[in-house]
Amino acid sequence: MPDGIARGRDGLALFDPHRSSRLPILMDQRQHFHEAFGLVFATPFPCPEMLPAYAAEPDVTVSYGPVDAVTDPAYNGPWDQIQFVDGNILYNRTGVARAAVRDGNSITLQRVPWVPDDEVRYAFLSIVMTALLPQRGILSLHASAVSAATIPHRGQPLPALADFVESELVRA
Structure with missing residues (x-):
């Protein structure tokens, strides 16, 4: 194929190595404010998985825009x-979206236009959020990573867990 694009019988592209450079960028002028991890997020989409927040100066701004391609991946999964x-x-x-996470306060998403919002939100809430939090100095632990022996009785503080995590980070 002269243009490097494999096409099906109907002429639609089956695989286009340059597809991402031609993806349209969706712009939503509305901002939705959410709170999670003690941070206020301004996003261009509603995110019911996060707590609602009053419109305020956001700690993290999420917007749609162009995102550079991953050309030298440190992780290259399927x-x-x-x-x-x-x-x-x-x-x-x-097939879902690209994201750029910058300076712990800015996330740019370039989504594939026909992908459902739920899939874009899932990418945002999983890997993208996981990338953002360490940039802000936040160590987030999944509940399954905490041993049952460290769970305090209701109403007690978590100094033992905090001391343990801090000592492990210092050792690393």
Whole structure:
């Protein structure tokens, strides 16, 4: 094929290695405010998985825009690719969206237009959020990573867990 694009019988592209450079960028002028991890997020889409927040100066701004391709992935899975560039993170979820996470306060998403909002939100809430939190100095632990022996009785503080995590980080 002269243009490098494999096409089906109906002429639609089956595989286009340059597809991402031609993806339209969706712009939603509305902002939705959410709270999670003690941060206020301004997003261009509603995110019912996060707590609603009053419109305020956001700690993290999420917007739609162009995102560079992942060209030298540190992780290259079948669906996900991640690249580190000058302390920032580029993420690609094949067929769903690209994301750039910058300076702990900015996330740019370039979504595939026909993908349902739920899939874009899932990419945002999983890998993209996981990339953002360490940039802000936040260590997030999944509940399954905490041993049952460290769970305090109701009403007690968590100093033992905090001391343990801090000592492990210092050792690393």
